[in-house]
């Protein structure tokens with residue numbers, strides 16, 4: 001074996017295509033515009049393109065089976081036959097229609113989503129949830145107590161052979177059995193999915209034998225839960241699983257792949273497993289290198305995830321070479337691989353598509369394609385020595401140095417303000433009880449005040465106007481006039497139906513983070529840098545590259561315009577610092593908490609300006625606060641401390657009379673209730689309608705003192721709830737909270753609904769409030 005390079009691995013390449021080919025093919029297929037053969041062909045072309053690209057870039061462990069039409073967890077569920085009865089599976093080959101019914105639900109009666117009406121008629125999709133702490137969402141597999149697992153498809157084998165036919169030898173990727181079960185949901189919830197491990201393993205054993213027979217030498221088995229807090233039982237499950245797999249296909253080498261955090265207390269369990277290789281995430285947990293390196297068994301391949309698969313910054317090649325060289329020397333090149341920290345799924349495909357980015361910023365970035373180049377440089381540099389890759393190293397060093405000293409990154413004014421933050425800036429002038437009284441005098445509200453969470457339907461007209469304006473076919477003036485008209489109509493209608501606290505409707509916003517990011521310094525936006533959020537939904541997260549500040553007011557104009565139309569109070573409407581942070585690509589040169597504090601100061605400026613303009617109520621949405629919780633419990637408090645501090649910083653610049661609202665989407669509140677109380681918003685609205693108000697238990701048990709608006713209208717469904725349904729929910733709320741604490745509002749996201757649904761539902765909601773007050 002010649003040692004021209006260390007083995008290099010990407011662990012997974014984005015599936016969506018440089019030009020979002022997969023999205024367009026999926027949508028065309030779902031709407032019946034193209035046949036399944038065409039969708040399948042598009043997918044095949046994409047796979048070939050991605051394999052070739054990786055080969056050209058010098059990657060030696062090219063992944064296969066990382067492609068998915070929708071989601072790799074769903075693929076795994078289907079592969080092992082975890083297909084709930086409602087989908088009407090006949091036990092044969094799983095047709096695309098059934099696969100998509102699991103992904104998206106189906107309406108039955110010839111719905112285009114589901115070509116063959118006999119499959120999964122009128123069934124809901126599987127639940128969807130966040131993939132660890134990323135912004136990717138996976139479909140939650142469901143398993144039954146009497147679950148029978150069976151290998152239903154040979155997709156991993158088929159894709160291996162597909163690549164082989166192109167002359168590319170791949171390393172298939174599969175989601176490991178323990179992580180699969182850990183992510184699955186037991187239905188009914190009378191048992192633990194992991195109890196089914198021994199029933200699941202034969203399916204993996206068969207798969208491994210077939211991969212072996214097809215000629216695979218390695219398989220990448222992803223077990224990211226090894227970066228979580230595990231029980232002894234869960235650790236034992238790994239032993240059981242990997243011993244069985246080693247026995248089933250002794251010729252197939254397993255690269256046990258961990259990511260999103262350190263192995264830490266799972267290290268001993270991981271290195272004891274009979275696997276040929278172990279991959280660790282050194283972007284998230286660089287500190288684990290020495291401990292892991294000394295714990296792995298002699299002869300075991302160590303895969304070093306040094307290139308961040310979650311972020312878009314170019315790496316300092318020289319620094320990585322320095323760090324890894326002694327290890328490679330010690331272990332020998334055969335026993336080390338360099339890799340992305342995790343699959344590149346979480347970052348955009350190609351920086352070269354960005355033609356409008358500031359050239360300096362562009363020179364600091366690296367997307368999936370560029371990261372392949374970084375990996376192969378590292379692989380070569382570690383074997384052939386630095387001179388062989390001198391040019392690449394120097395250019396990376398220059399970029400890193402330029403970024404570190406750039407005035408585009410560091411803003412002395414921001415630094416000065418940060419240094420000047422004192423305790424007084426992080427607390428309201430008086431405690432809630434005192435504020436409540438002055439607010440009640442300034443803002444006359446009835447008992448059980450009614451309001452909404454901010455947005456109103458983004459109709460076809462609104463979207464059309466926005467894109468016409470973006471394309472330049474609708475002038476700024478006409479676009480503004482259109483938005484004013486929509487806003488005015490929304491204000492008028494809210495007055496008419498008798499809501500107590502109005503909102504302007506957010507018609508001018510494309511997205512609750514992008515809208516603010518576009519007006520803040522330190523943020524950049526891309527043209528094509530899409531990443532998969534779920535299925536065919538892709539997002540273009542903002543890139544925070546420098547110190548953040550707010551050059552000009554962002555929302556004051558819209559608030560003023562709306563308030564000028566009504567005597568009722570209109571809430572100012574902002575996105576909070578933690579949410580803006582969590583939904584962006586962030587800097588890696590300062591801690592997340594430092595960036596969050598800067599955003600908090602920028603939002604604080606806006607809050608103060610809204611108050612100056614006359615706003616009596618200002619809502620600061622923190623939809624993603626809970627989402628940002630670290631994977632390990634021990635890290636929670638630190639995160640919650642700075643997240644809460646940021647919220648307090650952004651919301652405490654106002655006088656006691658000004659009522660601060662916040663909002664959170666569906667969350668488990670029990671374990672963060674103290675933090676929520678510490679945020680000290682005067683009013684919090686939360687989504688609760690689907691939980692039968694059980695989510696309020698946490699507030700009751702904590703004796704949460706401030707005011708709360710539990711959602712009483714499930715806006716995630718087109719159904720219009722009637723008055724009784726909402727009064728019923730409210731009486732459940734009243735059992736848990738005092739009347740004086742309660743607000744009445746829907747769940748969030750009215751922008752995704754139609755006016756025909758929203759109108760009657762909110763009319764009913766106002767009526768429910770009247771009944772509660774005894775007004776009818």
Ligand code: GLN
Nearest residue numbers: 453454455621623748749
């Ligand atoms: N104000 C936003 C809205 O009503 C909040 C969205 C959210 O919580 N995700 O759309």
Ligand code: ZN
Nearest residue numbers: 623664665748
């Ligand atoms: Zn929400």
